[in-house]
Amino acid sequence: MKKSAAVLLGCVLVAGCGSGSTNDTAGGKVVVNINGQPPQTQAFDRKVFDEDVAEFENEHKDIDLVPHEGFMDPKTFSAKLAGGQLEDVFYVYFTDPAALIARKQAADLTSYVKDVKYYGDLKQELKDVFTADGKVYGLPTANYTMGLLYSRTNFTKAGLNPDSPPKTWDEVRAAAKKLKDAGVTGFAEYSKSNQGGWHFTTWMKSVGGDIARKDGDTFKADFNNDKGKEVLRRLKEMRWDDNSMGEKQLLEIGDVQNMMGAGQLGMYLAAPDNVAAIVNQFKGKYDDYGLAAIPGQQGTLLGGEGYMINPGASPEKIKAGLKWIQWKYLNPDRLETNLQKYKDRGQPVGLPIPPIADIWTGEPRKKQEELKGKYATMPVQNFQAYVDGSEQTKGTLEPPQAQQVYAILDTVVQAVLTNKDADHAALLKDAETKVNAVLAQVK
């Protein structure tokens, strides 16, 4: 315990050691440190990434890319920034940009994005994630709206039709009951590490509600209402009345993926990247899983990923970094080559995840859909309900101060899932007071 305290204190304190980006040039080339390089354990993705780096450098003789393994880890971000170790081009989840922009921890790209090819064809709501007060701070590269991931195998075992997944929360409840009767956990929900709050937000959006609303210049909590009560009632019914959510609670994403991969679960709320993660980790088959649109379909939470640039980067680095992001991630001209590469090497093509990122409008989108059909290597019909539903369901952003708000809402979800007699009205009222205190800090 002492050791962990020392490590924590050290981590907190080491964060005061200087800042800035790394050297600008070497041998007349602009040196750009980039992250997003997949780990060695993901052999195919790593190989593609490294090949892309080599190809890009070959096409851009004046740029020297230095790849770094890893993605966004909020726990180390500030320490890396403080220690001058943050890459020039760094990966972010959609949860991150608002806070990074507010803390001035990302470069202003407004004057540069006009030169980014196809920027105008990106979905506006995704560009908005990286925009504040009319200024642009990053580029979206993937978009995952939340849907309902289900086990086709367990659906069949429970006598449910895997080609007709639940569309409403009532249907989810009925299916969960049947799955429980078939001997598996019907539906699982997160309630730990802020993930309970994150999913509560998705639930709220799915029934047409939200977590926060704009009130003049500030934000106010917006879940202590009938919609919030409806969400908690539905959770309580599945957890306690039907007992279809299993005994063990305080789950987080890894636990639920394990349950799904081990064949012990029927359904949970997830983005499409979860399918690939489960199949890869458990050596499963894409045929065994299906993805449907978010139940209720009144709205869904936008999730995704993108790249931002170190606030200490020079204009040359920013220009070179943007060239890399556009070439690698926002490049309809390379889509067919990429899909061919995936197909030739036996990789799945067809899920709405990179290389088929759901980020485009207009011509790039049309082209992508055509190519997806041409190169699909997996049962795309298993995920069509998600694709169709997501088209019709409005995706909206996370609340301001998302992590702090989610920490408070975690408590609400935990109470409902672990205490049969939890007072829903009191829980929502208490959480509303706390969330309003957090939202009052938003400037």
Place this chain on the structure above:
Amino acid sequence: MRRHVTAYGFLSAALVVFAVFSWWPIVRGVVLSFQQVNFVTSPDWVGWENFERLFADPLFAVAWRNTAYFTVLALVIGFGVPFLTAVVLNELRHAKGYFRLLVYLPVMLPPVVTALLWKWFYDPGPGLFNSVLRGLGLPTSQWLDSSSTSMISLVLVITWANMGSATLIYLAALQTIPGELYEAADLDGAGLFKKIWHVTIPQTKFVILMLLLLQVVATMQIFTEPFVMTGGGPEESTVTVLLLLYRYAFYYNDFGTASALSLILFAVLGVFSFLYLKITRKADA
């Protein structure tokens, strides 16, 4: 003179290491407590704002209450059990080494491994404890999944994981008690409990007191087990001071407020450390 130079040479290396890795970070921590930082622009001096933010956070009081509750439980359970185990081990005539190893074995497990192992034991569904209870026809428990039993469940884990070291220290102290005292007690007709009360405890009171203070300092820094096993839940019942500090620093990236909280914890633990030093000095004298 040459000997002094060598001695100062060794000393200076230790001093540099302490200065760089212990004292300077402490000074930086104090400074950060009064700043808002983004590690890009110059830090803003914000006076007592970070402390005010902490005091306004409803979780601040919850975290201290939970930590105090945990400390009391850890003392009641985690303090008595090693002492009694040491007394029993001290009385053993056979297989002494085997039982000592058995008691010490959990200390050798990394804390995260212990936490994950017990997480499975506590699983209200197919977990070990509830399976055994069901098998015996006894009522089961929600263990970590209920706000009323979560904290005591954590204390059991930590007691199991850490009692080995305390037991060995008690055992060493017990073995310094002269045998004549027990013989005299026997002649006076004292039973087992009277011997423990009138001989064992008075003879080991300094060790008991020192371990008590060390345990207070250690248990108030409880982090790994709630972090891995409950994340502070359910219903914030296991949010401890260090877990709240971690959230401020690494979830909210608010290093100023995290440092302010670490400063408060530092002051509280400083009181216990001061008492510990006073007692050990008294014992030495």
